Amino acid sequence: MNPLPEQKQPDQTPREATQPSPAGSGSYLLSGTVLTDGRSLDNAVVAVTGGRIAYVGPRAGLDQSSLPGLEELDLPAGSTILPGLIDLHCHGGAGGDFPGGSGQAARAAVEFLHRSGTTTLLASLVTASRDNLLRGMETLRQLADEGLIAGIHSEGPFLSSARCGAQDPRFLREPDLPLLGELIGAAGGHLRTMTYAPELPGADAMVRLLAENGVTPSLGHTDADARTTAASLTAAAELLQAAGRGPASRPTVTHLFNGMPPLHHRSPGPVAACLRLAAAGSVAVELIADGVHLDPETVRMVFDLVGAENVVLVTDSMAATGLPDGHYELGPASVSVSGAVARLGDGTLAGGTATLLDVVRRTIGAGVEAAAAVLSATAVPAAIIGEQERVGSLRAGLRADVVVVDGNFERVLVMRAGRLLDKGEARR
Known part of the structure; x- marks a missing residue:
């Protein structure tokens, strides 16, 4: 399989920072295997705040001091994290x-x-x-x-x-x-x-x-x-x-x-x-x-x-x-x-x-x-549909649309614009 080429990260402007967060959105941390853009990232975390993705990558690379108030969601062992x-x-x-x-x-x-x-x-x-x-x-x-x-x-x-x-x-x-x-x-x-x-x-x-x-x-x-x-x-x-x-x-x-x-x-x-x-x-x-x-x-x-x-x-x-x-x-x-x-x-x-x-x-x-x-x-x-700089991937700056599945690819959790829609028991 030929994955999509690397795409430029969306420009983060002060204007975005001043926009209100979507109603009901929170600050969350999810950990598991990440599947995005044709690639698999093992033992990764996804940080979400203000309705957007703030970080995707190894846990060691996340500076949590820059993202205070993250609530880590308790996902089942073997969970996989997908874009919406x-x-x-x-x-x-x-x-x-x-x-x-x-x-x-x-x-x-x-x-x-x-x-x-x-x-x-x-x-x-x-x-x-x-x-x-x-x-x-x-x-x-x-x-x-x-x-x-x-x-x-x-x-x-x-x-x-x-x-x-x-x-x-x-x-x-x-x-x-x-x-x-x-x-x-x-x-x-x-x-x-x-x-x-x-x-x-x-x-x-x-x-x-x-x-x-x-x-x-x-x-x-x-x-x-x-x-x-x-x-x-x-x-x-x-x-x-x-x-x-x-x-x-x-x-x-x-x-x-x-x-x-x-x-x-x-x-x-x-x-x-x-x-x-x-x-x-x-x-x-x-x-x-x-x-x-x-x-x-x-x-x-x-x-x-x-x-x-x-x-x-x-x-x-x-x-x-x-x-x-x-x-x-x-x-x-x-x-x-x-x-x-x-x-x-x-x-x-x-x-x-x-x-x-x-x-x-x-x-x-x-x-x-x-x-x-x-x-x-x-x-x-x-x-x-020309929405690749807004949705479709797990990348910093994109809308926080996230789906978590278990080892059988059954739904565990769904998030849209940082708002939990179907969270089950996935909270600590």
């Missing part, structure tokens, strides 16, 4: 459905996801009517304005009817620039990614408009051939750079393998092009590594082929996440969950029910190194 996880593709949880347009339900979903270890997320919409899409954008815009979510992901409506998956085919449409402009405006600057099918008429102009407005194009739900796929992703990468999004910015692929034709040796389709471009580092591919959407051998193969730095682990979670089997909603669609697998009435998979920590654990179970799996759920997605 980042999910770029999730539709809800704990009964809350982001596409449903209910602010109260969306807040409940966000609270659950934060406590589960996903401290940063994009709230995902699905294909729906114009009015419902605009209402969804406006609802989620409020959560983004409050800092509860990092932005919005729109999965559609400019998708292939042949590969619509759980997207409602009644509302699929060819790229419509006036409608796209309305959606971007309704999101108030918080639309961060949009899934699109590159073979549709007008897709090239749509990708250009997305890039010009700071939205990352994410190819998916497509029936395109390999050439069309490669051309669109290459153009999207060039447009993002021309728009001044920075060297870390690049297009993504929405849940690789799902919502597209399978790889065939005489008809390689989009999968071949996506893998080739990901291996070259020009795109990042999403994987729903929940044990349902992808076989574990497929997950391991992709990590081996393209490297963890070019993979984004996602959940595609829906309202049933964190709840028992039963009947739920995904936007306008009714979904039945049995054995933790969500399906439409015709048997089509309809999102996931795993948390991102579950996905990381199952990725490790597939044979991927723990540091690699964590990288693909933290620093890689942070860079995709």
Whole structure:
């Protein structure tokens, strides 16, 4: 695995020092093995104060006199400390459905996801009517304005009817620039990614408009051939750079393998092009590594082929996440969950029910190194949305988003902006 290159430490200015600490944040010291930026640090400590990370490294290197009042948390032996996880593709949880347009339900979903270890997320919409899409954008815009979510992901409506998956085919449409402009405006600057099918008429102009407005194009739900796929992703990468999004910015692929034709040796389709471009580092591919959407051998193969730095682990979670089997909603669609697998009435998979920590654990179970799996759920997605100097790593100056797991990668503790969300008995 090739870890991400060393990144410059954020500049610590007097202005930051005078800002008030987040409500409920404290000063804490955590000790254990640290996994961050593709590296493992044994016998390390993490110091948190004022809602930010103050120190990461060997205990001997920490000058506690400069950080008075640190409360050492009593973590189980063998604990591992991770950055807060980042999910770029999730539709809800704990009964809350982001596409449903209910602010109260969306807040409940966000609270659950934060406590589960996903401290940063994009709230995902699905294909729906114009009015419902605009209402969804406006609802989620409020959560983004409050800092509860990092932005919005729109999965559609400019998708292939042949590969619509759980997207409602009644509302699929060819790229419509006036409608796209309305959606971007309704999101108030918080639309961060949009899934699109590159073979549709007008897709090239749509990708250009997305890039010009700071939205990352994410190819998916497509029936395109390999050439069309490669051309669109290459153009999207060039447009993002021309728009001044920075060297870390690049297009993504929405849940690789799902919502597209399978790889065939005489008809390689989009999968071949996506893998080739990901291996070259020009795109990042999403994987729903929940044990349902992808076989574990497929997950391991992709990590081996393209490297963890070019993979984004996602959940595609829906309202049933964190709840028992039963009947739920995904936007306008009714979904039945049995054995933790969500399906439409015709048997089509309809999102996931795993948390991102579950996905990381199952990725490790597939044979991927723990540091690699964590990288693909933290620093890689942070860079995709331009948040790498705020979240995604355990480095001095970044927001204190921390997840502690035990030897089985089960959750022990979650911290967001220095505030303990799910601390169990981890205190002295």
